[in-house]
Amino acid sequence: SQQGEEDPQALSIQEGENATMNCSYKTSINNLQWYRQNSGRGLVHLILIRSNEREKHSGRLRVTLDTSKKSSSLLITASRAADTASYFCATAQGDSNYQLIWGAGTKLIIKP
């Protein structure tokens, strides 16, 4: 069962532009996490945001969380070719703050 659903499924932008990906979920969460997966590789943890937080930053990444709308967004500013990857959101819900349910991901392509 998928908890998070990313939108859009695919995104293609020019290098230097900002990229925004969205994640919606269905039930209340303890935390929401974003991961990156380069083609053929394992996933890499980017940011974790707790249910009582509204925004977090890490370098060129900005994550927001709106629990009233059950949604989160990941903003990558000043995109680079190396940002080309799939991005996944995952949510921890119920009694667990570590067991994750995953969305299907957004495929991001940065054109040089």
Add this chain to the structure above:
Amino acid sequence: NAGVTQTPKFQVLKTGQSMTLQCAQDMNHEYMSWYRQDPGMGLRLIHYSVGAGITDQGEVPNGYNVSRSTTEDFPLRLLSAAPSQTSVYFCASSPLGQGAPRGYTFGSGTRLTVV
């Protein structure tokens, strides 16, 4: 610091064969898990463990067994391979103690094809 190590990276099995996918982590993480990733889908949890001697089923456990005899190792066994088990398998770990949750550390994956 190796992180999470998965072996093998690639494997081709014939239907009915059995095999073990290895996963080892050197970060003393309590939580370890196995996922499969199929095209167009998110990760689906197969089995997980919150410590040595403790395992539990995830969303898609049928056809797979796990054991956790040490903190470091969490092997996944395919009992009798079927074409439906063709997938990419990922092992992930996470600490559970103070400061958790902190996100998962993933291995590089095992690409399994069952013919």
